[in-house]
Amino acid sequence: MTYKIDFVENRKIYFIITLVIVALSVGSLLIQGLNLGIDFVSGTRLDISMDKPVDLAKAKQELEGLGYENPNARVGGPNKNILIFRLDKEITLQEKEKISQKLGSVFHTKVNVQEQVVDPIIGRELAKNAIISVLIASIGIIIYVTLRFEYRFAVAAILALFYDAIFTVGMFSILQLEVDIVFIAAILTIVGYSVNDTIVIFDRIRENLNIVKPTKWEELSKVVNDSIHQTLTRSINTVLTVVFAAFALWLLGGESISNFSLALLFGLISGAYSSIFVASQIWVSWKWRSMQKEKAGDKLAAE
């Protein structure tokens, strides 16, 4: 059988690409950090939606006129009709009404307001709990996969999972997109999807290992290449269906979930990538090393 792509042969290139992406993500996180939404830093967020696209410059002017200096405002929503105004303090109901009345009269439009006031402790607690949960879940997955498969599969799957999480968080850092509580849910979805996606390829490798018992590198590499190719259509088609969904949500789903959907989009594509180019490659390299060690041990025993 001839391959269109020899996945295993080029694994060093994939490792380098993967490491560069990780380095960029971590670097960006260290240097510019995340653009944290008010779930994580205290303050108020007003989403002021109007009947028509918002003139940001004019809106900022009006907010300054109301006494908010250098207002942190931006425009969002599919029709650019939502003014997102963030303050680092709480505001009273009267102030909120004043803002919406003022903007309503200046822009001659009906104004609807969504207001969020947050104490960052809650968001941070949630993020902390989510990280702890992912770590515990990883241990659970490692135990299950070790029992059903072997520990190398388990560890490789978890490394791919972490890669997907780091990539998605990193992209949000690089692009400085706002991160809120819903983002945590997106990361958790990605984590679930990533393992699921990887296991399907590993399952095939396990099955093929039962048919051929590889002893040489060429044989082992062929098993992995075959397995990836046999599941490739599935990998592509599955990621396409979820990407259809995430893309539609991002494009049409409205401002409140646009970042959530974008995170999913990044993470799901990364999940499909990492199953083939990270998890499988880690496994095959590791497995080969172990096989060589065993062989060396056997030789020693024979002498």
Added chain:
Amino acid sequence: MKVRKGRLAVFSFLVVAILAIVCTTTGNIWNNITKGLDLQGGFEVLYQAEPGQKVNAQIMKDAAAAIERRVNVLGVSEPEITVEGTNRIRVQLAGVQDQKKARELLGKEAHLTFRDPTGKKVLIDGKDLKQNGAKVDFDPQTNQPIVTLQMKNADKLADVTRKYLGQPMPIYLDENQLSAPVIQSVITGGEAQITGQRTVEEAQELADLLNAGAIPVKLEEKSSFAVDASLGADSLRESLIAGLYAVLAIFIFVIGYYRLPGLIAVITLIAYSYLVLLTFMLMDVTLTLPGIAAFILGIGMAVDANIIMNERIREELRVGRSIPAAVRAGSKRSFLTIFDSNITTIIAAAVLFAYGTSSVKGFSVSLVIGIIVSFLTAVALSRILINLLVRSNILKSPGLFSVREDEISDL
């Protein structure tokens, strides 16, 4: 081979029955699913007990109950009041009309006290009020609205009024003095009055507040979230439109790629979506905007099981197996793959449920529901449907499974 019409009839009946049930009852189910306040407008407040007070599970439960009674005054249809952790209460009022009033009402501790003339010493406490003992009445002389209070223990009121006869006995709500009536005579009937209410509505509100009872701990607002009703409706509409396009794209893709099994996958996906919504309704899951997004994404993920099985069947066909043999081997071999990949996700979801808080918990519940339901539909239902077709002997061409003749090698 003879075409078995019986199997074909069962197949058609199943498909028609599924579609009929889905078409006729989905609307009802949808209307019965509780929508979060981000979808129907409303507001949410997270309170935390101020530090330095005695707090335990019972006190927090009592506080939540007191808030609940108070919310009922507002006439919100489905308030959600939950104690979180050891010292927090989350109040979610979806569909509340007057947010300003709701906030005022919730923010008050509503601790009623009768005090001595200096206003320092508490003589009678709100706890001495009879259940539903506060009522609106009118002053017979001035015709002004007043609130009458029926006390549990008439003797206590009599004792106090005897002691302070001729002096004022101010009545406080929290630290605000409501009125300071001068005791004209010893009150023996156990009934006191609060005057000074400007309107009947104001008096009614006070009476309701007093009947709802005091909140036993001092609470501070930690976070709040308010959505205008029309914005909620917009979000709901936008996410549903996005969902419609997503689902259409998935359906067209799956049928286009997998042909007959793709069509079966679409039927099972319809059943999947229906059953997930039904489970949401039965388990009283509150659907939020991210919840809808996760649900739509879940449809994309549920296809995975169909895709794995169909790919397996195609492989078996390509190595030259007959259609019945390929379907049998394909569904059998794909089962463990689907099982293992889903179990790992369930492990993740179970941990998230155990350790996560509020929104993470809700998310993990829908994740688990999605996986279990997709197991039923994508594995069980699609096997039943495809086997019925296979056994009816009408499937002759591998092209139905999107396998070209020239791809098939000799066995």
